[in-house]
Amino acid sequence: MIDKVVENADKAVRDIPENATLMLGGFGLCGIPENCIQALLRKGVTGLTCISNNAGVDDFGIGLMLKSRQVKKMISSYVGENEEFERQLLSGELEVDLVPQGTLAERIRAGGAGIPAFYTPAGFGTEVAHGKEVREYFGKMYLLENWLKADFSLVKAWKGDTTGNLIYKGTARNFNPMMAAAGKITIAEVEELVPAGELDPNAIHTPGIYVQRIFQGKNYEKRIEQRTVKK
Amino acid sequence: MALDKIGIAKRIAQEIKTGTYINLGIGIPTLVANYIPENIHVVLQSENGLLGIGEFPTEEDVDADLINAGKQTVTMRAGSSLFHSAESFGMIRGGHVDLTILGAMEVSENGDIANWKIPGKMVKGMGGAMDLVASADNIIVAMQHKSRDGESKLLKRCTLPITGLKCVNKIITDLAVLDVLPEGGFRLVERAPGVTAEEIKNSTAGKLVIEGDIPEMKI
Numbered sequence A: 001m002i003d004k005v006v007e008n009a010d011k012a013v014r015d016i017p018e019n020a021t022l023m024l025g026g027f028g029l030c031g032i033p034e035n036c037i038q039a040l041l042r043k044g045v046t047g048l049t050c051i052s053n054n055a056g057v058d059d060f061g062i063g064l065m066l067k068s069r070q071v072k073k074m075i076s077s078y079v080g081e082n083e084e085f086e087r088q089l090l091s092g093e094l095e096v097d098l099v100p101q102g103t104l105a106e107r108i109r110a111g112g113a114g115i116p117a118f119y120t121p122a123g124f125g126t127e128v129a130h131g132k133e134v135r136e137y138f139g140k141m142y143l144l145e146n147w148l149k150a151d152f153s154l155v156k157a158w159k160g161d162t163t164g165n166l167i168y169k170g171t172a173r174n175f176n177p178m179m180a181a182a183g184k185i186t187i188a189e190v191e192e193l194v195p196a197g198e199l200d201p202n203a204i205h206t207p208g209i210y211v212q213r214i215f216q217g218k219n220y221e222k223r224i225e226q227r228t229v230k231k
Numbered sequence B: 001m002a003l004d005k006i007g008i009a010k011r012i013a014q015e016i017k018t019g020t021y022i023n024l025g026i027g028i029p030t031l032v033a034n035y036i037p038e039n040i041h042v043v044l045q046s047e048n049g050l051l052g053i054g055e056f057p058t059e060e061d062v063d064a065d066l067i068n069a070g071k072q073t074v075t076m077r078a079g080s081s082l083f084h085s086a087e088s089f090g091m092i093r094g095g096h097v098d099l100t101i102l103g104a105m106e107v108s109e110n111g112d113i114a115n116w117k118i119p120g121k122m123v124k125g126m127g128g129a130m131d132l133v134a135s136a137d138n139i140i141v142a143m144q145h146k147s148r149d150g151e152s153k154l155l156k157r158c159t160l161p162i163t164g165l166k167c168v169n170k171i172i173t174d175l176a177v178l179d180v181l182p183e184g185g186f187r188l189v190e191r192a193p194g195v196t197a198e199e200i201k202n203s204t205a206g207k208l209v210i211e212g213d214i215p216e217m218k219i
Helices: A034-043 A062-067 A083-090 A101-113 A176-182 B005-013 B028-035 B085-093 B129-135 B197-202
Strands: A021-024 A048-051 A071-076 A095-098 A117-120 A134-137 A140-146 A150-161 A183-194 A213-216 B020-024 B042-046 B050-053 B076-082 B099-103 B106-108 B139-142 B170-172 B176-180 B186-191
Touching: A021 A176, A034 A062, A034 A150, A034 A183, A048 A062, A062 A071, A062 A083, A101 A117, A101 A140, A101 A176, A101 B085, A101 B129, A150 A176, A176 A183, A176 B085, B005 B028, B005 B139, B005 B170, B020 B028, B028 B099, B028 B139, B042 B085, B085 B129, B099 B129, B186 B197
Parallel strands: A021 A048, A021 A150, A048 A071, A071 A095, A150 A183, A183 A213, B020 B042, B020 B099, B099 B139, B139 B170
Antiparallel strands: A117 A140, A134 A140, B042 B050, B050 B076, B170 B176, B176 B186
16 A cells, blocks of 8 residues: 655645746635645745646745745735735736636646646636637637646645545535645645545545645634634 | 616526536626526626525525625525535536636726726735636626726727636627627627617727617617
8 A cells, every 4th residue: 555644744745846837726824734834934945836726825824934924926816915025026026827717627637637728718818818728619709728737736624534536624625625736746745544444435535546645734723714613 | 779787687597507506707797697587597606705695694594604706694495505616616616517607897898808907006805706707618707898987898809807718699788788709709689678789880989790680679
């Protein structure tokens, strides 16, 4: 049996080099790799291109890596709620590539599935279409979009086993499964790491083949952006 | 009198048919869920990977791993399902979601929508809006008829950066219900209570088509 377990987040991210392209799972602050982000802050690696649906908030998630000037470029669909992001973008310290959310998800999926490009209707007639091939199919216009891949994908799951099989919880799944498949090296952090054989194979969301390293995460804060309760 | 946001949400709720799958955008569209009658059974889709959004949780039931696209904590209805973002947009792009309701800054008389970017202001990103408007067959826009500066938001052509072309079917504002005609133009369908067709005409910069007597909305 292949054992992919590493001791902790620091060991998992040990060889992420300067200027690497990373994918980080999560939607808002839901399902983000909190432990790996902390380890990257400790490691201090810079010049990173981060592919992530959002860019965190000022004091949590990718926002922390922005504050420490480790990020060169963000590829995201929505980057609001982050003043430091705005400041760096306006001052030219940070590049940003905004991608429609479904296109972003599908580009990542395509990267993991070996499909170099595909046509999608999203963004036709908008500034997203600039410089892209446009083609008509069945009377509707589509844009050609390329796959996305990463040197390292950092994903967060609820449960995982020693061979890298993953199960996510609730809407914390979001971009994590596609990113797991699109990373050359995928690092999974999990709330509960169990021996191989303990997870029901019928319930696995991400098969272990996509995961190169897995570790038991700790001290999850799971911050909520908009705590909304019934009156 | 012009409707308030809740009035707009209540009028939109009347458009909702039983047995449908619906994506609600942030703002007024989110409020619509509160006014769907009990005998109308729908499933609400959240593009971050949930079909079957329920009401907001009690304090004890708050779960950080269960949020809607506005990042608010939610619950799941009986019969819910969870999926990843590529699948979520697959069901949107694939035409499986019956109705999309979203807000807008501008709509043009040929159904173009602008709702993601204001030049000179910080760009936050389009999120899922471009995917939704490019894919859905049935799009209702919920918005104020005029901007805070008193400018019409129903235009001949959008002036702000476009989110999608020729995609809006119906617009429900604080003043009126309007259909976008296939040949171009806004057809006035209903007036807000006490609002005259003349007032609506004066508040609509794009081509407005008024045929016969226009009934008042029943809220």
